[in-house]
Amino acid sequence: MTTVAIVGCTHAGVFAATSILREHPDWQVHVFERNATVSFLSCGIALWVGDHVSDPKKMFYSSPAELERAGATMHMRTNVTNVDVAKKTVEFEDLESGDTSTLPFDKLVVTTGSLPVVPPIPGIDSGHVQLCKNWDNAVELKERAADAKSVVVVGAGYIGAELAEQFSLIGTKVTLVDALDRVLANNFDKPITDQVEQRYRDHGVELALGEKVTAFRDNEDGTVTVVTDAGEHTADFAVLAIGFRPNTDLVRGQVMTLPNGAIIVDEFMRSSEPDVFAAGDAATVLYNPTGKPDYIPLATNAVRQGLLVGQNIEEPTRKYMGTQAASAVQVYDLSLAASGLTQGGADRRGMDIRSVELTEDYRPAFMESTAPVTSILTWDPEDRTVKGAQFCSTVDISGAANVVSLAIQSKYTVDMLANVDFLFQPNFDQPVYYVGAVAMKAAQA
Known part of the structure; x- marks a missing residue:
């Protein structure tokens, strides 16, 4: 009996588990997830903040129960503390009971996803500085949106751009800060970003572009001041949305990675070590416009790569076609x-x-x-x-x-x-x- 350990279960993990069980219904597939939920569509957070979500429960397209019905053994609210690739073992702790255990595996699938980039800036651990990544962050943002009169959004990529828009539409005073000189600078060229910036100004959003954040300072009145190299911006709270990094510390040094930690995978989702696969935000993608491995954390990439894990986990059969990051x-x-x-x-x-x-x-x-x-x-x-x-x-x-x-x-x-x-x-x-x-x-x- 082949035992598979899947570490992490958002998009890549869900589709890896279902595809493995579809191809090999007799295998033992153990899924480890630190949170209490799976498959959260975090792209809907800003829409929920702006009251454009019919039912937040529908922001999940799968569940632990659904994966169990498919044949997986689910370890929810479980933290994997150590992965030994050479010995083929996973050590884990139940976050509710504190119990620890070890699982020997035949195949390992690393779908640990990504973590928000949180630079070592003074004051960044303030309770007034909010992240935007998982379900818990979404709930907190939704609650804060109900009362906050002002917010500073740090980061003008997709997430920050959408949050700034939605906050402004519900009447919150918004300041959008980014170290680059344009909004969505990594996604679109100037003829398009000029149009977007004008829309922000038309809706009262203050654009603080070309400003690098140097500190966060809590104030006695319960507000927070975002200090940049060009000035200061004070609001009820701040949202940090400056990007993501691969969450791969568990296997760092045991498989080949890019300098940022993304696990390098081949066209069959195999890592540099036999029987170790990776997919989603933890892994590289083949970026077709350059023909080279790259790190592009997108749900669409995670889904396609996760599906390929199941098709290739026994024998390499279906090649990854790469991505254009559409x-x-x-x-x-x-x-x-x-x-x-x-x-x-x-x-x-x-x-x-x-x-x-x-x-x-x-x-x-x-x-x-x-x-x-x-x-x-x-x-x-x-x-x-x-x-x-x-x-x-x-x-x-x-x-x-x-x-x-x-x-x-x-x-x-x-x-x-x-x-x-x-x-x-x-x-x-x-x-x-x-x-x-x-x-x-x-x-x-």
Whole structure:
């Protein structure tokens, strides 16, 4: 009887457990999770803060009971204290009873996810500084949102951007702080982030960009002051949302990792050690726009990698196709979507790529209403392969990112993308769909 130990059970862990049991229903699959819940969709936290969630219980798509019915042995509220890869043992402690035990395993699956980046800044341990990652954080944020008159959000990536928007919509005074000089700077280029920043200003959000936080200071009146290298911002509380790091200390030094600790996996989700697999935020992904391993913590990556663990855990059978990190976000009335490399992302990686921008209405002028779409396409000037795209409009343009994601994965050139047979119907688009139009502009550049 093969025994599998799965450490961590959010997205990658849930899908690894179900896929292993589907492929091997007679195996013993032990799932270890520190929290009392599994499968929490943390991407819904900001929406819950803004009262846009029908039922917070629906922010979970699975449960310990459901995994038990599938055949897993669940160890909830259990902390894994030690993993010995060479001896193939997992030591763990029941957080309720304090009991400790050891489980020998044949296969180990590391799906421990990620942890919020919490730099050693003076005062960061203040009770007025809130994280935004798990269910407990979500509950606390929702409770604070009911009474707080002001908040400082530190970090203008996806999480911080959404929180700032939702807080402002419920009447909370918001200051959005980031060390970079633009909001969503790692996700979109300036022609799009300029539009987003104007929306924040229109809704009264104070943008403190290009400011590095140096300290948090509690005040006698119960507020907190966020000190930066350019000034101070005081509010009822602060939210720290500056990114994530792999939660892989349990196996650090026992398997090969990137410098940040992400476990390097091959195309079959195997680590550098036999019988040790990893998936999700704890692992690397193959980033197709560069062709190299990268660290991109996204639920979509975690789900696909988790599924592959079950298909490959006995014999390598199905290869990982890689990721383009396609994603989208809604900020006020703006829909933003992207896939692959931005010009800024390529510049940070020292890559030579080209980009072109196009703004045009998404459907014909004779329609009673239409709206402009900003499209940005990036490509390799040598082989002309598509490397990425970004889209922004007040209409839903999210599907365009999926189109480009497929183009990148299929190694389309800009010339090929410009000649794809896209539909035309006045309710939906122009005679030349804006994805094709921006590709045509790139092909002629």
